Amino acid sequence: MASVEWIKTFFFAKTAPLITPSHFREFPHVTDKECTHCFQCMMICPAPGAIEVIRTEKPGEWKPVIHLGHCIRCGLCVEICPELVLDSGRVHTKNAQDGTYMQFQFHITVNPVICMGCGICSVACPVNKEIDPQLAAKGTSTSDEVIMRVYKGINTVFHEEKCTGCKTCEEQCPNRSVMVARVLEPLQITEEP
Amino acid sequence: MKKTVDVAIPLGPVHPIFKEPCRIKCETFGEQILAAEVELGYMKKGIERIMVGRPWQEVMFLAERICGICSVIHNFVFIETMEKISGVSVPDRAAYLRVLANELDRMQSHLIANFSYCYTIEHETLGMYLLNIRETVMDMLEYLTGARVTCAYIVPGGVRFDPDEEDLSRIMKAMDKVEEEMLRYIRMFEHGPLIGLRSKGIGIMTAEQAELVHAVGPTLRASGIPSDCRSEHPTYQMLGFTPIVRTECDNFARIMIRFDEILQSIDIIRTIIKTLPEGKIRGGGTIGRGQTTHRGEAPRGELTYRIKSDTHGRIQEIAIQTPSIMNIEACARYMIPGGTSVADVTSAYISSDPCIACTER
Amino acid sequence: MTLLQSFKNAVRQRSIHVCYVDTGSCNGCDIEVLACLSPRYDLEQYGIYVHNNPREADVLLVIGGVTPQWEDKLKMVWDKMPEPKVAVAIGNCPISGCVYNRPDSLTRPPAKSYIPIAAEVPGCPPRPTEIIQAILSVAPLIFKDWEIRR
Numbered sequence: 001m002a003s004v005e006w007i008k009t010f011f012f013a014k015t016a017p018l019i020t021p022s023h024f025r026e027f028p029h030v031t032d033k034e035c036t037h038c039f040q041c042m043m044i045c046p047a048p049g050a051i052e053v054i055r056t057e058k059p060g061e062w063k064p065v066i067h068l069g070h071c072i073r074c075g076l077c078v079e080i081c082p083e084l085v086l087d088s089g090r091v092h093t094k095n096a097q098d099g100t101y102m103q104f105q106f107h108i109t110v111n112p113v114i115c116m117g118c119g120i121c122s123v124a125c126p127v128n129k130e131i132d133p134q135l136a137a138k139g140t141s142t143s144d145e146v147i148m149r150v151y152k153g154i155n156t157v158f159h160e161e162k163c164t165g166c167k168t169c170e171e172q173c174p175n176r177s178v179m180v181a182r183v184l185e186p187l188q189i190t191e192e193p
Numbered sequence: 194m195k196k197t198v199d200v201a202i203p204l205g206p207v208h209p210i211f212k213e214p215c216r217i218k219c220e221t222f223g224e225q226i227l228a229a230e231v232e233l234g235y236m237k238k239g240i241e242r243i244m245v246g247r248p249w250q251e252v253m254f255l256a257e258r259i260c261g262i263c264s265v266i267h268n269f270v271f272i273e274t275m276e277k278i279s280g281v282s283v284p285d286r287a288a289y290l291r292v293l294a295n296e297l298d299r300m301q302s303h304l305i306a307n308f309s310y311c312y313t314i315e316h317e318t319l320g321m322y323l324l325n326i327r328e329t330v331m332d333m334l335e336y337l338t339g340a341r342v343t344c345a346y347i348v349p350g351g352v353r354f355d356p357d358e359e360d361l362s363r364i365m366k367a368m369d370k371v372e373e374e375m376l377r378y379i380r381m382f383e384h385g386p387l388i389g390l391r392s393k394g395i396g397i398m399t400a401e402q403a404e405l406v407h408a409v410g411p412t413l414r415a416s417g418i419p420s421d422c423r424s425e426h427p428t429y430q431m432l433g434f435t436p437i438v439r440t441e442c443d444n445f446a447r448i449m450i451r452f453d454e455i456l457q458s459i460d461i462i463r464t465i466i467k468t469l470p471e472g473k474i475r476g477g478g479t480i481g482r483g484q485t486t487h488r489g490e491a492p493r494g495e496l497t498y499r500i501k502s503d504t505h506g507r508i509q510e511i512a513i514q515t516p517s518i519m520n521i522e523a524c525a526r527y528m529i530p531g532g533t534s535v536a537d538v539t540s541a542y543i544s545s546d547p548c549i550a551c552t553e554r
Numbered sequence: 555m556t557l558l559q560s561f562k563n564a565v566r567q568r569s570i571h572v573c574y575v576d577t578g579s580c581n582g583c584d585i586e587v588l589a590c591l592s593p594r595y596d597l598e599q600y601g602i603y604v605h606n607n608p609r610e611a612d613v614l615l616v617i618g619g620v621t622p623q624w625e626d627k628l629k630m631v632w633d634k635m636p637e638p639k640v641a642v643a644i645g646n647c648p649i650s651g652c653v654y655n656r657p658d659s660l661t662r663p664p665a666k667s668y669i670p671i672a673a674e675v676p677g678c679p680p681r682p683t684e685i686i687q688a689i690l691s692v693a694p695l696i697f698k699d700w701e702i703r704r
Binding site for chain 3: 264
Binding site: 023024025046072075076089090091097098105109183184186187188 | 251505
C-alpha cells in the first residue's frame with residue numbers, strides 16, 4: 001500500500017498551486033454595503049468600459065459591475081468609493097491606517113467662440129433633467145438651479161458644483177465646445193497635534 | 194573598394210530569442226558580420242496620441258503601460274513632470290518611498306535583462322537562478338504597492354500606500370536574502386569559463402563610439418562614461434548616489450554593470466529604510482497649466498517627458514523620449530558588426546537590454 | 555483502439571509546447587509569461603515547454619492588442635502551427651484592447667477577429683498562476699480524442 005503511495009507521489013507530485021496573497025489588488029469585489037449611485041467609480045476609471053453602476057432587479061437598488069477583460073486592477077474605484085461598496089486587497093486597510101483619500105472636482109468650460117447655443121448639452125445633461133423636469137419634457141427652462149442652460153443665446157454655466165462629471169454634454173456637443181475636466185486630488189487627513 | 198556580401202541574414206520578427214517582435218538584418222561575409230540594420234515598427238500603438246486631452250489619472254496608467262518592465266519609472270517621471278508644471282511639493286517620506294519603489298523596480302528589470310542574456314548564451318542554470326531571485330524582488334514590490342507589474346504607486350503630491358514597520362522589516366529581510374544570493378551569482382558569472390568565452394571581448398563599443406550614437410544608461414556606463422540622471426535627482430543626492438562605471442566596453446561589462454547596480458540598489462533601499470522620515474505621504478495639490486521638460490533614469494537609460502497641459506491639468510501636447518532607441522541603434526551600428534560572428538548577434542543585441550515596447554510606444 | 559486513444563490522451567496532456575507571439579503589448583504580460591518559467595512557478599513540471607517557435611507549438615499565447623503590422627502576420631503565424639492547435643489570449647489587450655482602446659489608437663482589438671481564440675485570461679497583466687491554470691485547463695479539452703473528433 002505504501003509503495004503505491006510512493007509511486008503516486010514520485011510520478012504525479014507537483015508544487016502546490018500557489019495561492020494569491022491577500023495583499024494583492026485583485027479585481028474589485030462588491031461587498032454588501034449599499035451603493036448610493038454617485039457614479040464616482042465610473043468617473044475615475046482609467047480603462048474604457050471596465051466598471052458600470054447599474055440597477056438591479058430590486059427596485060431602487062444599484063450595484064457596480066466589474067467587467068473582466070477591461071478592468072486593469074488599478075484600485076482607484078476602491079479608493080474613491082465613499083460608501084466602501086467595493087473592496088480589493090489592502091486598499092481599505094491602508095487608507096484607514098494613513099487617512100488617505102481622493103477628492104474629485106468637476107469643471108465645465110464652454111468655448112464661446114465655437115458654441116452656437118443649440119442647447120443640446122443642457123437637455124442631454126442627466127442632472128439638469130432631475131433638477132428641472134420641464135427641461136426634460138419641453139427642452140426649455142427658465143430655472144436658475146440647473147447646471148447650465150442657454151441664456152441670451154449663449155450657453156451659460158450656473159452651478160458647476162452640481163456636475164457629476166459624466167461627460168454626456170461633451171459627447172453630445174456637435175462641435176466640441178463643451179469640455180468637462182475631471183480634476184482629481186489625492187489627499188491625506190492632517191493630524192492635529 | 195566594393196563590399197562583398199555573401200548573404201543577408203534576417204532574424205525575426207518572430208524568433209526564439211526575441212521576446213518582442215523586431216527584425217535584425219545582417220549582411221555577412223562568411224561568419225563575419227559587415228553591417229546590421231534593425232527594423233522596427235511592429236509595436237506602434239500610438240500612446241502619445243491617446244494621451245492628448247486626458248487628465249493625469251488616465252494618462253498615468255497609459256504612461257505605465259508604455260513599458261511593462263520599467264513601469265514604475267514611467268509613472269515616476271510622468272508625475273514628477275506634472276508636479277514641476279504646477280509646483281506641487283512632495284513630503285519627505287513620500288519622496289523616499291518613491292525611490293524605494295523605483296529601486297525595487299530597477300532591480301527586477303536588471304535581473305530580467307541578465308536572465309535574457311544568460312538564456313541567450315545558453316547558460317540556462319544561471320538564468321533560472323536569476324529568475325528565481327527576481328520573484329523575491331517582485332514579491333516585495335507587490336507587498337509595497339499591491340501589484341506585481343503595473344503598480345500605480347505614485348500620484349501627484351505623494352504615494353498611494355504607506356508601509357508600516359512590519360512591511361519595512363519584511364523588505365529589509367528580503368534584501369538580505371537577495372544580496373547573499375546575488376553575490377553568489379555574480380561570482381558564478383565573473384569566473385565562469387563558458388560565460389567568459391561568450392561575453393569577453395564581444396560586442397565592443399568604445400567610449401567615442403558610444404558618444405557618437407548617444408548611447409544611454411548601462412550601455413553607456415559600460416563604455417566608461419559616468420552619466421546617470423539619478424545623480425541630478427534631489428532625493429538621490431540626499432542618499433549619496435554615485436554612478437557605477439566599467440571600462441571593458443564589451444558584453445561582459447554591460448552585464449556586470451547591471452549586477453553592480455543591483456547591489457547598489459540594495460544599499461540604497463537599506464539606507465532608505467534606515468533613514469525613512471516620519472510624516473505625511475500625500476501633500477495634496479492639483480495640476481495646473483504649464484509646459485516643461487523633465488528627465489529621469491530608467492533601468493535602460495535616460496527617459497525624458499515634455500508635457501504641455503491646460504488650466505485643469507489635461508494634457509495638450511506630450512512627447513516622450515525613451516532610452517532604448519539609442520541603445521538599439523548603437524547595437525546595430527557598433528556592437529554587432531564589431532568583429533562578432535553570426536552566433537553572437539543575438540547575445541550582443543540582448544546585452545544592450547532592448548525594449549521594443551517603449552521604443553515604439 | 556480506445557486503449558490506445560486514452561494512452562495518447564494521457565501522453566498528450568503532459569506534453570504541451572507553447573509559442574507566444576507579441577502583437578503590440580506593453581511587455582507586462584510578456585514578463586509574466588516569462589516568470590512562469592521560473593523555478594517558483596515551474597511551467598515545465600506540468601510538461602509545458604515554451605519554445606517560441608510556431609512550427610512545433612500546440613498552444614499559441616497571443617499577447618497584445620493587434621497593431622496594423624500584425625493584422626495579416628498573426629494569421630500567418632497561426633497557419634504555420636500544426637494541428638491540433640489552440641490559441642489563448644493573455645491579458646486584457648487581445649480581449650478588449652485594455653487602455654489602448656480609445657478613439658485615436660492604432661491598435662485593432664480584439665484578436666478574436668483574426669484567429670479563433672479558445673480561452674481568455676483577463677488581468678493587466680494576469681498573475682503567472684492564472685496563466686498556468688488557463689493553459690492547463692484548456693489544453694486537455696482541445697487535445698482529448700482529437701483524432702476521433704476530426
